[in-house]
Amino acid sequence: VARILLTGASGFVGRETLTALCATEHEVISAGRKLPTGAWPTRWHGLDLTDRHAVDALMREIRPEIVLHLAWDVEHGKFWTSPANLDSLGASLNVLRAAAHAGLRRFVGIGTCFEYVWPAEGACDERSTPIGPNTVYATAKDAMRRVAESFCREAAISFAWGRLFHLAGPAEQPGRFVPAVTNHLLRGEPAPISNGALVRDFMDVRDAGQGLARLALSEVEGPVNVATGRPVTLAEIANGIAGLLGRPDLLRFGALPERAGEPPRIVASVERLRREVGFEPAHSLDATLRDCVAYWRAR
Amino acid sequence: VARILLTGASGFVGRETLTALCATEHEVISAGRKLPTGAWPTRWHGLDLTDRHAVDALMREIRPEIVLHLAWDVEHGKFWTSPANLDSLGASLNVLRAAAHAGLRRFVGIGTCFEYVWPAEGACDERSTPIGPNTVYATAKDAMRRVAESFCREAAISFAWGRLFHLAGPAEQPGRFVPAVTNHLLRGEPAPISNGALVRDFMDVRDAGQGLARLALSEVEGPVNVATGRPVTLAEIANGIAGLLGRPDLLRFGALPERAGEPPRIVASVERLRREVGFEPAHSLDATLRDCVAYWRAR
Numbered sequence: 260v261a262r263i264l265l266t267g268a269s270g271f272v273g274r275e276t277l278t279a280l281c282a283t284e285h286e287v288i289s290a291g292r293k294l295p296t297g298a299w300p301t302r303w304h305g306l307d308l309t310d311r312h313a314v315d316a317l318m319r320e321i322r323p324e325i326v327l328h329l330a331w332d333v334e335h336g337k338f339w340t341s342p343a344n345l346d347s348l349g350a351s352l353n354v355l356r357a358a359a360h361a362g363l364r365r366f367v368g369i370g371t372c373f374e375y376v377w378p379a380e381g382a383c384d385e386r387s388t389p390i391g392p393n394t395v396y397a398t399a400k401d402a403m404r405r406v407a408e409s410f411c412r413e414a415a416i417s418f419a420w421g422r423l424f425h426l427a428g429p430a431e432q433p434g435r436f437v438p439a440v441t442n443h444l445l446r447g448e449p450a451p452i453s454n455g456a457l458v459r460d461f462m463d464v465r466d467a468g469q470g471l472a473r474l475a476l477s478e479v480e481g482p483v484n485v486a487t488g489r490p491v492t493l494a495e496i497a498n499g500i501a502g503l504l505g506r507p508d509l510l511r512f513g514a515l516p517e518r519a520g521e522p523p524r525i526v527a528s529v530e531r532l533r534r535e536v537g538f539e540p541a542h543s544l545d546a547t548l549r550d551c552v553a554y555w556r557a558r
Numbered sequence: 559v560a561r562i563l564l565t566g567a568s569g570f571v572g573r574e575t576l577t578a579l580c581a582t583e584h585e586v587i588s589a590g591r592k593l594p595t596g597a598w599p600t601r602w603h604g605l606d607l608t609d610r611h612a613v614d615a616l617m618r619e620i621r622p623e624i625v626l627h628l629a630w631d632v633e634h635g636k637f638w639t640s641p642a643n644l645d646s647l648g649a650s651l652n653v654l655r656a657a658a659h660a661g662l663r664r665f666v667g668i669g670t671c672f673e674y675v676w677p678a679e680g681a682c683d684e685r686s687t688p689i690g691p692n693t694v695y696a697t698a699k700d701a702m703r704r705v706a707e708s709f710c711r712e713a714a715i716s717f718a719w720g721r722l723f724h725l726a727g728p729a730e731q732p733g734r735f736v737p738a739v740t741n742h743l744l745r746g747e748p749a750p751i752s753n754g755a756l757v758r759d760f761m762d763v764r765d766a767g768q769g770l771a772r773l774a775l776s777e778v779e780g781p782v783n784v785a786t787g788r789p790v791t792l793a794e795i796a797n798g799i800a801g802l803l804g805r806p807d808l809l810r811f812g813a814l815p816e817r818a819g820e821p822p823r824i825v826a827s828v829e830r831l832r833r834e835v836g837f838e839p840a841h842s843l844d845a846t847l848r849d850c851v852a853y854w855r856a857r
Contacts, residue, residue: 311608311648340712345655348705349610349648356644398708402701406647409697413639 262286263475264321266308266354267329267369269293271431272423275468276329277301283476288321291330308350311357318361325365326358327475331400335434339518344399351403355410365417367475370404370482372424372460372525373397382528385422385482393520404482421474424486424527427496427547428464429554437548440497441555444504451514455494458524460486463542470538479535486527487540499548561585562774563620565607565653566628566668568592570730571722574767575628576600582775587620590629607649610656617660624664625657626774630699634733638817643698650702654709664716666774669703669781671723671759671824672696681827684721684781692819703781720773723785723826726795726846727763728853736847739796740854743803750813754793757823759785762841769837778834785826786839798847 265280267273268289277295280287289295290304304321306313308330328351332343355366375383376391392398404420411418427437443450462470462485470485494512501507532538564579566572567588576594579586588594589603603620605612607629627650631642654665674682675690691697703719710717726736742749761769761784769784793811800806831837 309610311610311645342655342658342709342713345651345705345709346610349651352644352648356641359641392708395705395708395712399705402705406644406694406698406701409691409694410641410644413694414641 260284261324263325264323265289265327266291268295272464272467273329275465276471279469279472309346311353314353314357318357322361327367328354329369335432339394339396344395348399348403355407359414363416367419368407370400370420370422371397374401377522377525382526384528419480420482421471421485424460426464426467427461429550437551440500441552444506444509449509449511451511452497453515453517455512457493458490460526462487463547466540466542473538474536477536483531484527488527488529490526503552559583560623562624563622564588564626565590567594571763571766572628574764575770578768578771608645610652613652613656617656621660626666627653628668634731638693638695643694647698647702654706658713662715666718667706669699669719669721673700676821676824681825683827718779719781720770720784723759725763725766726760728849736850739799743805743808748808748810750810751796752814752816754811756792757789759825761786762846765839765841772837773835776835782830783826787826787828789825802851
C-alpha cells in the first residue's frame, strides 16, 4: 500500500482521478485550494500550491511516496495565454521540490496534446513526434516536463508524464464544446460550431481519471499519451448530441471562427498506454455523449 | 530615462552589471536577498524572490519598465543538479509575471552556454546551434527562456536572453578555476587541474556586466551570447597565472578528474553581440588574469 498525494482533485479530471484512486487499496491524500466535491474516504489539505512554505509544510507532514500532480489553472477561454500559467508552473515546481525533499519515490505530472507538432496524418507518438508548443499554456507544460524529467533523473525519482488529449464527460466547464452544443440544443437555440471537419481524440473524463490513476500506480516512465487513439470529427460529436436531443436542425457548422492555429487533426498513439500501462478506456463515444446530455438535462 | 530593475545584483556578474547600469543616465533599482556591496547611487529592496506576494508588492511599488533578471542560485559544485534550480526558476517566473502585471516593457533574462549542444568545431550560434541541456541547471534555464519568450510574445513585452559562457575576474567564488589555481600557487602548493586541453570562452566579468547592461538597454530580441568569441585552453589560463606568479612548476595537469560530460570545446559566436548590440569586450585575457592575481594576493 502506497501513500499517494493527488493535486488538482477538485478539477474536471481530478475528481475522476480521485474516485479511481480511492477505489484502490492505497492511501490517498488530496491537496489544493478547493475541497473536492463528493464523499471520498480521503484526507484533504487546503492550501495554495503557489505558497512555497505551505507546500514545504504539507510535504513534511504527509511524506507522499507517489505524487500525481494535476493542479493547473485552465480557465476556459483564457488559459492559452494567461499569466496564470506562470503561477501554475511555479506551483508545480514547489510540489516537486518539496516532495523530493520529503522522500518522494515517484512523480507523475500531466501534459497536453498541445505540446506536440501534430502530424497531418496518423497519430502523435511519445517517442517520435516532435515537440513544438505554440501557446503559453503548452510551453509552460512542456517546460515542467523538461525540468521534472531532468530533476527526477538526478534525484533517482521515478517520473512519468501523462499527456491528455481532448476530454468529454458530465460536469465539464459550460463554455467548452460538448456542454455548449448540448445546452444550446436543450434551450432550443441554434448551436454555433466552428469547423465540423476538425479531427480530435476525445476521451471520457472517467476513463482519463482511471488511466491517470493506473499510470501513477504503474512503474512506466516518461511521456505517456492518456487518450483513446480513436479519431472523431467535431461534426460526429455535434451530430451525436443532436441525435440524442432530436434537434439536428439547430447545428450551425462554420458559425464560429476557428481559433488561430487550430490544426485539422490531433489524435494520440495509445500503444504505451495499452501495452505498458495495460489500460483501455471503458466508455464508447455514444455512452459518453448520453451521460453528458443526461447531466445537462438534469440541471 | 528608463526605470530598470536588476535582480541578482549581489552576485559575481550582478555587481559588475549594477556598476555598469549606474554609470548610465537611467534610474536603477536592485532587489534580492542580499544587499549589493559597494556604494552605488541606487535603491535596493530586500526580499526573497521565491515569495510570490513580496514580488507582487515590489512590482506594484516600483513599476519597472525594464527588468534585467540575473538572480539564480549557483552555489559552486552544487548548482548543476541542485533542487535550488527549481526555486530559482519559480522565482524567475514570479519576477516576470508580477512585472508584466505592473506594466513591464522589456524583460532580459540570463542563460548559459550549457543550454547548447556544443559543436565539436567552431562556435555556438544563437540561431543555428541546437539546444540540448543535460543538467538540471541548464534545463531549468532553458525552460525559463522558453516560457518567458512565449509569454512575452503574447503580452507584447520585448524579450532578450543573454547567454553567458565562462567568466573570470576578481572576487570570484574561491572554488572556481581561476581563484583555485591562483590560491594554490600563492600558497606555494601544487595546483591540481583537470584537462588542460579543454577549450573555453572566458569573458572578464566586468565586460560581462557591461555587455548585459548594454543588452538590457538595447532593443535586441531573443537569445544573445554574451562572451568573447575567443577560444582559450585551460592550460593557457593556468600558464598565464603561473607566469604572473613565477610558479609554472606547481601546475598539475590531469590531477583532477573531469566532470562527467565535460565537452572538449565551448566557444561562443559573438556576431549578435557585436553587430546588433554593438558591444566589444575591453579586457584582454592577460589583463583579467593580472587583476585576478592582484585581487587574491591582497587577501
